[in-house]
Amino acid sequence: MTHVSRTARRASALAAVAAMLALTGCASTATNPQDPLEGYNRAVFSLNDAVDRTVLKPTATVYKDYTPGPVQTGVNNFFGNLSDAWSGVNNLLQGKGQAGMGDLTRFAFNSTFGLLGVLDIASEAGIPKHNEDFGQTLGVWGVPSGPYLMLPLLGPSTVRDTAALPADIGADIWKYKQPDNWRNIGNAVRVVDKRATLLDATSLLEDAALDRYDFIRDGYMQRRQSQVYDGNPPQAAEDKDADANSQVVPQPVSSEKQ
Template identity: 35%
Template structure:
């Protein structure tokens, strides 16, 4: 009997997110200013230290070895494969957000890349000019009106917020492929996403190392970059939600 990793990962993330988030809420002034809300910084820094140790001992050397051994086209194929497996789940999130055209794009990309693209190892959908679809349940909660909540750092996953941490857990169970009666390999989407993340870590090693190891405060810099990028993705160019230059300058940049 095969062991499913999703319930174990979900339970771990729910418990740790609960520990770090507690009952803290933003004040109206904090919501208006978009300042960093990190009421459990001590716990987050402890988890960041764990993640940093894991990166030093395992992830960083493994990613460099992976990139050194695997030809770039094969790394691309693994990334395409992982991306393609995520499309049905992104279709579900698009539907929940009321973005029906985007849901159609996700479905079209999955069908084309799964067939013409050799089971997702290639990306002909992009050549056919079908738009990329990048969404998740954290964004769905945002569309539904939920605030981002406190900043949290998740084990292995890294920077997040309480809203996005819930999204990570929910997305473990919303991909229709996971409910197929027959699957070639149990947990295949988790393995594929892990390989994709490993490839990205190796490809962007210099940038990641600069954030984690070369800055005065790697935790603060990773936190600021995550929130800046996430808010831009969800809010576009709404300036009130962004970290100010003065705030960034005090966070180890």
Template identity: 45%
Template sequence: MPHRYTAVLLLIVTLALSACASNGSAKAGAAGAASDPWETVNRKTDAFNTAVDKATLKPLAKGYRKIMPDLARRGISNFFDNLGTPAVALNNFLQGKGRDGFVDIGRFLMNSTVGIGGLIDVGTEFGLTEHDEDFGQTLAVWGVGDGPYVVIPFFGPSTLRDALARPVDILSGPLHYYENSSVRDKLRVLQAIDLRTRLLTAERFLEDSNDRYITLRESYLQNRNYKIYDGDPPMDDDFYDDIYDDMLDEEP
């Protein structure tokens, strides 16, 4: 992508996110009820994504898991996790978490050298904690509101804020700047299969639910809230109200 198109794309994302910020603080909205005004369209998009997944990525992931040894799959997962570490470090710095950012840099350097290009997670063995940050989380820390829940074709569940931040995540990844398009595209396909394989076990939870769409939506939003607060999200006030109401109902 030429640099001028990249600059225009970033400008569009920034302007759109400014509008998204009018929905209020992300940390205030993340703990509340899901905002899903586009549920009708979202359900159709989710059904489309599910159909495409069943015809493409899911069988590929099952075959990949069946023929690829555990050790090899773990190495490939480590490789892609390591490849995304510089972007994680950048977002930690943008969020004001300098210590975590330097830990990420240390992990990347150690895994890329001693860990043979990231195939072996040496950093964890040396106490360098792995983090999971993206630009959507950074915007949340800066006070940009979630916006409505939205299901993106082919990509799945998101919020409006995270959907608009996704291009920045793509631009911050090293694969985007790898000039050999043939190798780059093959790596992206392998990365998608690797990610889908990791989700095979978790999807059983969705299959057992009464309403797959609602279960996926709530799980996604709770997981995003968990990540934004680094594993310590605030308790929703409605949760305490429900407990109080239950206690009143149980009184004689």
């Protein structure tokens, strides 16, 4: 499997090229103001979908069907515990001191009493879990999301979230695991485990959505907006973000989809 950090660097480079095309108004005939790069994004979506259908989804299905439940739970807890440290830092950067300290306490508690995070002792003790990343932090600081981007292998993103990827990747504790083969195996297991948790949602999506690309894009943009404002986005902020996105590319004269 391609190393996560190498994939992210390639994705960031592609996203930068896409953003440059957006700024020059040369990259799209899309009518959705949040998705001026729809042609590019749909092509990447098709690539990602092909990889998922042929490799990732079958592997995740075997993993879910044949790996004992306690092992799956332990794997999920282990990597979730590693993410708590960076989540705590982001909460502190966002000015949410109580949540930030709670995340860092979770990390310390589970890393010791929870056998390096395999057991989620902190949740049993009533310490809530948060999921914060640097893209959300930039959003709290007032950075608009920018156009929607579909990244190769990494999936849905935006210009803001893609710009935040280097910080998120650099803060991943597992990135520094030695030797390299253990780190690579862990990365593969983490990806498969995460995909396995989404199998049921994928089945529902395939049954319900007429256009899966539109469904995923709209759902992602709404979810990210909700995450930035902790589930209560002000209407003024939504309008401001939409205006910033719509100004990236001049709107086409025709309203018909090319």
